[in-house]
Amino acid sequence: MTGRTSTDIERMVITAARLIQNDAVLMVGTQWPIVAALLAKALHAPDSVICHEGGVVMGKLPERVPLFTVDPTLHSCSVLLGGSFDTLGAVLHAGRADMALLAAASIDRFGNINTTCFGDYGSPRVRLGGSGGGCDLGSLAEKTIIIMEHERRRFPEKVDFITTPGFLEGGGTREEAGLRPGTGPFAVVTTMGLFGFDEQGEMILLRFNPGFSIEDIRENVQWDLRVADDVSALESPTEEELEMLRKRIDPQGMYLRGGRMLDGRDLET
């Protein structure tokens, strides 16, 4: 991995990081969002404020990449360590979060996220972890960015269970449910491309990873995906972005090379 060649994972993280503006107050969820937010903060968004659900307001880049939003490395790089009311309450519920970043097990045509179960809730085929703070982030932040590896099975037309609301059934249904106007999914960033949402709340392909064709991407969602008229290839990651991501943010490859995904068999040796 040298030069300008980047993996789809790196491109996904870099694309998401580019969507983060300087000065933005961010509610950052676990997994990919951590890496994307740290990369943005290290590059073009040094004044962005990274908040996590357990009561963390970060002060500087941590000394190791947090493996999740409650990683104890956050105990030595934060300006506030409190409780969930300090972030989920007084930042997010109060309407002071500009952006939420979330990972998702699956997402549908209207940006609804499922991290609860596949199949019927009462008798599921597969049980997942549940909301955590995900529902709160997607309900209350002004803009929500979802970052996830792209697989067809993760893109159903309608999710089995709405853990985190997107635009529900489209039209004005999000607002009718009581969610605040002007909130909701803003972008979905995957290993295949960048998606936005049209005025009806339907997901639309904006940019594609040049490693894939538009047809590849359409085949990897389970509905008739809309494509923006001005769709084009994503701009390549820059040397600076790749270098920062590989050498400063995640040098051990915990995310970029799956280093955190231990099988645990070697504890006893």
Add this chain to the structure above:
Amino acid sequence: MAHQNKLMSMSEAVKEYVKDGSALYMGGFTQLQPYAAAHEIIRQKTEDLTLSTCVGLTLADQMIGAGVVKNLITAFVWNPVPLKAHCFSRSVIQGIPRTIGLEEYSVLALNLAFYAGAMGLPYVAAKTLLGTGFDSEKNPGGAKNRLRFEHSPFTGERVCLVPPIRHDLGIVQVQRCDAFGNAQAWGIMGETKYGLLSCDKIIICAEEIVETETIMRDPNRTLIPSFRVNAVVKEPWGAHPSSVAGFYDMDWRYYAYYGTKTSTEKDFEQYLDKWVLNVSGREQYLRLLGDRRVRSLIPEPFISEPVDYGRLTRHFPEDNDR
């Protein structure tokens, strides 16, 4: 209650206060989770608990697998590696070892439910969970819970009414506590403060037992005062594999090991035998972990400056001159 020495062993505390059928809150937001207490509860075969834990992780998972949980109140049960929470999955999908009653919330909603419980509020109105599978009005086939969805009498907007949740007993691991139960904790706290305050009785498990003078030199750091606490257990490393700020890191490899060793019912039984049932307490558990592994989890010191609260003995400044 405030000035009674409440020090006791983990087995005494669990025997005295964890009753069959209790509503039990277990605190800690990934750090400070009372795993040693969970293991003792499993060893004493307490029955039919309603377990309440905001992020259940592998603590809730093994209590479910061991069959001591009848109902679960939570926002999240997963192995953070990330790996499946196998016992939780087996219970929900196959009813193994038993079917549990499941009451799910988001992290914020559960914080609000504990807050309402702690403060004696009839409910709290919030702008989360609306339109989701938790919203029984919009999705009747979704999750079963006690939430209500109404319109605000003030603004007319649709809101989620979160019920108060109270508990018979709460347990948490902290950094330090005196013998009376004045407990201090620091680091990421999540829902723990109001979770504990929503409990009628409280067991504190502490890394260190300190003098009350130490507590009174930094009272802003107190999580819970002694008059609310019923038992104090000195239990170093009682939160492993979760972390305690300033004492030990999260043991990521152990979580992975737990995931691997619990993927089938038979594997889980072997795990439980080795790490819980055939273990007398935390000391023996730590011997199983091995001294080298234990020492490797201790962080470098990152010590804060002392703060000055100011000590005043007279009412008027001129009195100081006499």
